[in-house]
Amino acid sequence: MKKKITVLTLCAMLLALCFPAEAQQPKKVPRIGYFSARDPASDSARSEAVRLGLRELGYIEGQNIAIEYRYAEGKRERFRELAAELVRLKLDVIVVAGGDPPVQALINETKTIPIVMSGGGTDPVKAGLVQSLARPGGNVTGITNLIGDLGGKRLELLKETVPKLARVAVLYEPANPSSALELKEVLPVAARALKLTIQAWEVRATEEFERVFTALSKGRSDGLYVSPGALMNTNRKRIVGFALTSRLPSVYGRKDYVDEGGLMYYGRTKRTATAASPITWTES
Numbered sequence: 001m002k003k004k005i006t007v008l009t010l011c012a013m014l015l016a017l018c019f020p021a022e023a024q025q026p027k028k029v030p031r032i033g034y035f036s037a038r039d040p041a042s043d044s045a046r047s048e049a050v051r052l053g054l055r056e057l058g059y060i061e062g063q064n065i066a067i068e069y070r071y072a073e074g075k076r077e078r079f080r081e082l083a084a085e086l087v088r089l090k091l092d093v094i095v096v097a098g099g100d101p102p103v104q105a106l107i108n109e110t111k112t113i114p115i116v117m118s119g120g121g122t123d124p125v126k127a128g129l130v131q132s133l134a135r136p137g138g139n140v141t142g143i144t145n146l147i148g149d150l151g152g153k154r155l156e157l158l159k160e161t162v163p164k165l166a167r168v169a170v171l172y173e174p175a176n177p178s179s180a181l182e183l184k185e186v187l188p189v190a191a192r193a194l195k196l197t198i199q200a201w202e203v204r205a206t207e208e209f210e211r212v213f214t215a216l217s218k219g220r221s222d223g224l225y226v227s228p229g230a231l232m233n234t235n236r237k238r239i240v241g242f243a244l245t246s247r248l249p250s251v252y253g254r255k256d257y258v259d260e261g262g263l264m265y266y267g268r269t270k271r272t273a274t275a276a277s278p279i280t281w282t283e284s
Contacts, residue, residue, distance in 0.1 A: 033086040037098030037230030039073040074234030079105035100127040117142030152190030158251045167197045169221035174202045179227040228253035
């Protein structure tokens, strides 16, 4: 039920932003941009939820609404290119399925097209995406998962599941602000309390996974922690496969990994949402 309410809230925002003068322009077909940091397959559940939410509100893609899709497939270097493509299309609104970097890429390209966040990332104020929750200003609105403090709980659950756990390998993407912050500030505090040693392994691109896995296999890790992010999520089958082959107890931030065979995940649906216009933010 909470997920359905969240999707409908997002879709209501999209429609409100697409139809600021519906009475004057009844035949206008709204054009929405959909920008995902992931690939179409791993993002399918979220994009389908948006389509179903719009359908429930009476808007069907290909009939009375049009959607332009762009997928970065976990490649951060494509964010700017795809953001620029969407902006050149002069869309009515752009929804971002991903964390802070895709939103920032769009902000760098346009100050006028409304940008709607659909979840992920850190606190939008700390990330510099909005001025404040009360008065965000600019052209960014939407919902966001406040997940920056969940890393400690994930380590705790992994330790409870594997009491002899002493060394945890952490896969993270250094270019991802949320992932870098988690490794620098969140995980060290939790690790000290749990008497764990963190072994950081950075992955910057898809082609680096095999090299990292080879090196990690030669180490002495007792468990695997995967920091959330588009690059990791897009390669989740590969990561879970490595964990299973290496017999490493693993913990993740998304259920998708468990569906692929991962040991456990821990997440939370605590969201901050804006109204349809990026003026007032309310806690939900």
